[in-house]
Amino acid sequence: MHSNNPVAGVEHFVTLFDNNFLPIGLCLHSSLLEHGQPFHLWILCMDELVEQNLRCLALPHVSLISLREVEDARLLAAKQTRSRGEYCWTLTPFTPQFVFDRDTQVQRVTYLDADLFFFASPKLLLDEFEHSGKHVLITEHAYDPRYERFGRAKRGGRFCVQFMTFRRSSDSTKVMHWWQERCLEWCYARVEDGKFGDQKYLDQWPILFGPEVHILMQKEKTLAPWNVAYYEKLGHGQVAPVFYHFHGFRVLSHNELLLYSGYRVGNAANRLYEIYINVLDRTIAELKQANIAIPCLPRRDDLIGRLTTLKRQWIDGEKSLAYQS
Numbered sequence: 001m002h003s004n005n006p007v008a009g010v011e012h013f014v015t016l017f018d019n020n021f022l023p024i025g026l027c028l029h030s031s032l033l034e035h036g037q038p039f040h041l042w043i044l045c046m047d048e049l050v051e052q053n054l055r056c057l058a059l060p061h062v063s064l065i066s067l068r069e070v071e072d073a074r075l076l077a078a079k080q081t082r083s084r085g086e087y088c089w090t091l092t093p094f095t096p097q098f099v100f101d102r103d104t105q106v107q108r109v110t111y112l113d114a115d116l117f118f119f120a121s122p123k124l125l126l127d128e129f130e131h132s133g134k135h136v137l138i139t140e141h142a143y144d145p146r147y148e149r150f151g152r153a154k155r156g157g158r159f160c161v162q163f164m165t166f167r168r169s170s171d172s173t174k175v176m177h178w179w180q181e182r183c184l185e186w187c188y189a190r191v192e193d194g195k196f197g198d199q200k201y202l203d204q205w206p207i208l209f210g211p212e213v214h215i216l217m218q219k220e221k222t223l224a225p226w227n228v229a230y231y232e233k234l235g236h237g238q239v240a241p242v243f244y245h246f247h248g249f250r251v252l253s254h255n256e257l258l259l260y261s262g263y264r265v266g267n268a269a270n271r272l273y274e275i276y277i278n279v280l281d282r283t284i285a286e287l288k289q290a291n292i293a294i295p296c297l298p299r300r301d302d303l304i305g306r307l308t309t310l311k312r313q314w315i316d317g318e319k320s321l322a323y324q325s
Helices: 019-035 046-056 073-079 084-102 123-132 145-151 154-158 169-186 202-208 228-234 269-289 301-315
Strands: 010-015 039-045 062-066 107-114 117-118 138-141 160-168 213-215 244-245 248-253 256-261 319-323
Touching: 010 019, 010 084, 010 169, 019 039, 019 269, 039 046, 039 084, 046 062, 046 256, 062 084, 073 084, 073 169, 084 107, 084 160, 084 169, 123 138, 123 160, 123 213, 138 169, 138 202, 145 154, 154 319, 160 202, 169 202, 202 213, 202 319, 228 269, 244 269, 256 269
Parallel strands: 010 039, 010 107, 039 062, 138 213
Antiparallel strands: 107 160, 117 244, 138 160, 248 256, 256 319
């Protein structure tokens, strides 16, 4: 499926998810409808079921990319050694290129994690990038200092693969191709030799690609469970994000949601979760109307899974919610 001729000023975004994350991805799209106009969202469909369901839904301002259309021999070889999640990470550096290849008039594309949700226009962030004159935009995790002390940044990286913008330029392509090659070589959900997934490679970019890469300065606008309580404190009880990264949010079952896990988010985030759940309610209603089954991601029920849940509930911080879908 290809986009129509681009309208002047349309901002292009790309994301990827499988059918397990269909409701989450639809919430992202809903937030762009409200805050991202004019936009076009490209979705790399990570399985045939999500592609089938998205074609049925026929979302406005969306183009679908079939996984089978973009998998070459190198990606297929990597796929054999990666888990489903690791393969998603392996593909992430290729997603901007997939868009550029499919629409030669697209001059800029922003990769989005599917569990982002916009509360204000992304233009505020993209304007900063535009004024920088650089070719690639990346964002920091901007951890709450208490998580920095626990070594989160050392393990997961200074930067977060959540909102990354690439211009159509040779300088941007140089960065993108370097990242693609690294992820083909190694992209696993473990810390090893200074690497972690697709993400920790970005720690090298300010050194390797300083003239090409802009690091977003507006950290308080890119919130997530790992920093929202800290910025609430700095904002005297208030937060006003452009986007919130609903990391860890899951539809566990038809009567339970997992809001977050592994962090303590403070009070100001409660309103963000309320808004998100309201949008999720509408999304699930639309799926039911289209006779699309609601996917759930239950907790691990083995011993390790139960111990992990107990640790997060009693030590790290976790919140689930009774829910009727």
